[in-house]
Amino acid sequence: MDYLALNKAAWDKRTELHVDSDFYDVNGFLAGNSSLKSIERELMGDINGKKLLHLQCHFGLDSLSWARLGAEVTAVDLSSEAIKRAEELAEKTGLKAEFICSDVYAFGDTNQTTYDWVFVSYGALCWLPDITRWAQVIANSLKPGGKLCLAEFHPVHDLVSGYGYFHRDEADLDEEGTYTENDDGEESPMLTWGHPLSDVVNALIHAGLNIELLNEYDYSPYNCFEDLTERAAGEFVYEHEHYNSPLVYAIVASKK
Numbered sequence: 001m002d003y004l005a006l007n008k009a010a011w012d013k014r015t016e017l018h019v020d021s022d023f024y025d026v027n028g029f030l031a032g033n034s035s036l037k038s039i040e041r042e043l044m045g046d047i048n049g050k051k052l053l054h055l056q057c058h059f060g061l062d063s064l065s066w067a068r069l070g071a072e073v074t075a076v077d078l079s080s081e082a083i084k085r086a087e088e089l090a091e092k093t094g095l096k097a098e099f100i101c102s103d104v105y106a107f108g109d110t111n112q113t114t115y116d117w118v119f120v121s122y123g124a125l126c127w128l129p130d131i132t133r134w135a136q137v138i139a140n141s142l143k144p145g146g147k148l149c150l151a152e153f154h155p156v157h158d159l160v161s162g163y164g165y166f167h168r169d170e171a172d173l174d175e176e177g178t179y180t181e182n183d184d185g186e187e188s189p190m191l192t193w194g195h196p197l198s199d200v201v202n203a204l205i206h207a208g209l210n211i212e213l214l215n216e217y218d219y220s221p222y223n224c225f226e227d228l229t230e231r232a233a234g235e236f237v238y239e240h241e242h243y244n245s246p247l248v249y250a251i252v253a254s255k256k
């Protein structure tokens with residue numbers, strides 16, 4: 001099965017819904033709001049004047065929010081619909097960013113540019129079959145001293161949601177709609193892979209990166225899973241056996 005064709009079709013369809021959703025709040029973004037969350041804002045600090053590569057940028061809200069903070073942004077996504085919408089948003093706002101429609105691995109095979117930061121966030125890694133190859137793309141895209149900021153959903157929540165924790169070469173095939181409130185009930189087939197925390201950390205170490213920080217969070221800044229409750233503004237928690245389950249982790253890793 002051609003996983004890239006299948007997942008591209010699903011993300012093209014999701015993107016059409018997402019741009020009109022309250023979840024992504026494009027009008028708020030056009031009015032000047034940032035789509036970035038405090039987790040990545042705090043971990044990345046002052047980004048003004050930095051060259052930033054955003055992998056799996058969806059329709060560019062975060063990429064353009066970094067551009068609004070002064071970053072020189074290049075952003076990559078598999079979905080041609082997402083890239084088209086991102087370019088439209090750039091034009092509407094007058095913000096500058098280069099958007100590239102590509103698979104992450106194919107981008108890594110040809111990219112010659114190096115960056116101060118690579119940013120990857122929330123719901124990215126499950127679409128990639130090979131985490132070792134992903135980490136090599138990151139390492140090759142960084143300048144010496146450059147850093148990765150990964151803010152990702154915690155794989156323990158996959159387990160709680162009925163998926164396996166450990167990686168299997170065989171993909172999980174799901175028929176799903178989407179996570180925004182305007183889901184139209186139409187389902188698309190999608191292929192995903194689980195990546196436990198140890199695989200991600202080890203892949204980055206083996207790619208030659210220095211892990212500077214690994215955080216785990218008991219909340220998600222997105223209300224995108226079933227049965228979450230909002231304990232404070234923008235902090236959604238999942239209670240499992242009376243305890244909050246880990247929902248997000250973040251890694252900052254640097255190139256020597």
Ligand SMILES: C[S@@+](CC[C@H](N)C(=O)[O-])C[C@H]1O[C@@H](n2cnc3c(N)ncnc32)[C@H](O)[C@@H]1O
Binds near residue numbers: 011060076105124127
């Ligand atoms: C959950 S979204 C990213 C979330 C992002 N933080 C956001 O909400 O703006 C996942 C993105 O990964 C992209 N994607 C999936 N597989 C990919 C691949 N192999 N290469 C590049 N992008 C991919 C999808 O098109 C989608 O836009």
